[in-house]
Amino acid sequence: MTEKIADGIWRIGVPLPENPLRELNSYFIPGGDRDLLIDTGFCREECREALMAGIRDAGGRPEKIDVLLTHLHSDHSGLAAEAASDDGRIFISGEDMKRMEGDFRDESTRLRRVQFLEAGFPEMILDQTQKVNPAVRYRLEKLDDRFVPVQEGDRIQAGNCELEWVSVPGHTPGNMMLWEKKRGIMFTGDHILFDISPNITSWIGVEDSLGDYLESLRKAGDYPVRLAFPGHRGTGNYGRRIEELLIHHRRRLEEVLRILNENPGLTVYELAGRMRWRIRAASWEEFPAAQKWFAVGECMAHTDYLEKRGYLRRHMEAGVFRLFPLADSLSDAETGEKRREVSWSKEIVS
Ligand SMILES: [Zn+2]
Structure with missing residues (x-):
């Protein structure tokens, strides 16, 4: 489904078959020197058809498309190389770009395997998750020389719309949002989703991804956002969602x-x-293998956060870390979210 959601901005719903996220919101801004496409879908036929049809419906010019990726995940980046025109550019944060290159060499897969085994994840289930992992099966095949690394504050112009990159590490280490100041529009990627909570997992080489994410949420709250366009599902009240x-x-x-x-x-x-x-699973044993993988990754991000702040310690026994609490409860100061003065506007679409 393709719909115009603001002057000059289209949403293209790209289906994500067999995925609880259901659909990716790809955003298309045609009409400037270049047509801009924000996020793309998995590298698989169902996504390809919907994305290309959406670009056509929105009056796009396939020979003039630049792609902007909020982050490295395959449901966002999978079709970037196909969607960008031959002389186009594909923008993504330098950090996520570096990690995508590492993924192609399968370095991170091996390190993560060790990390999950040390977390007590059964080897057999781990092997199952790797076989069916859509993030690997439907990812982009390689980075070509159209890829351009971006960083906080970089700007890109499309027609009369100027977008600014906002760095919000957490969901991925190089996660970004795109900010259109003139109209108060934020393309939030997966940093802020409205009817599901973004997956926060631990990352190799990142000490405290949940701490980073919470800090990035507070940073996001400083923008006077009037319209939020998320990477999946519908929109809502930006400020309230951050809280x-x-x-x-x-x-x-x-x-x-x-x-x-x-x-x-x-x-x-x-x-x-x-x-x-x-x-919907009767017990932990009945959780699908892939969902167990996400659950354990998410849990790990939370235990890393607590360990870093002295709330628990890990003790290695027979190749597996066991966790021991060092406090009964969180101190108020820790993540104490006293309702902050909010700077965002009240007129927000829902
Ligand atoms: Zn994501």
């Missing part, structure tokens, strides 16, 4: 600490099995 996400993670951290106080010595895998998840 909700901050509270969501604080509750998650409290939940982790409570479970560890009741059961000291759990592995991250066992801890994840005792947490509450919004998924």
Whole structure:
């Protein structure tokens, strides 16, 4: 489905088959020297058809397309090379670009495997997740010389619309949003989603991705956003959503600490099995393998956060880390989200 959502801006719904996210929101801004496409979909036929049809419906010029990627995930980047014109450019943060190159050499896959085994993830289930992982199966095949690294504050012009890159690490280490100041429009990618909470996982080489994410949420709150265009599903009240996400993670951290106080010595895998998840499965054992992978990654980001701040310690036993609490509860100062003075406008679409 392709729809005009603001003057000069189109949303192209790109289906994500068999994926709980359902659809990627690709945004298209035609009409300037170049047509700009923000995020693209997996590298698979269903996505390709919908994206190309959307570009046609919006009056796009396939020979003049530049692609802007909010982050490296395959559901956003998979079709970048095909969608960009031959002389086009594909913009992404330098950090995520470097990680995509590492992924092609499969370095990170090997390191993450070790990390998950140390978290107590059963090897057999881990192998299953790797076989079916859509992030690997439907990813872009290689980076070519059209890729251009961007950073905070870089700008790009499309017609009468000027976009500025905003660095918000957390969801990925080089995650970005795009800000159109004139109309107060923020393309939030997966940093802020409205009816699901963005997945925050641990990353190789990142000490505290949840800490980074929470800091980036606070930073995002400083923008006077009137319209938010997220990477998946619908939009909503930007400022309120930031507050909700901050509270969501604080509750998650409290939940982790409570479970560890009741059961000291759990592995991250066992801890994840005792947490509450919004998924239809009768028990942790019945969780689909891929969902277990996400759950354990998310849980790890929370235990890293707590360990870094002295709330728990890890102890290695027979190749697996066990977690021991060092406090009963979080201090108020920790993620204390006293309702801050908000600078965003009240007129927000929902
Ligand atoms: Zn993502």
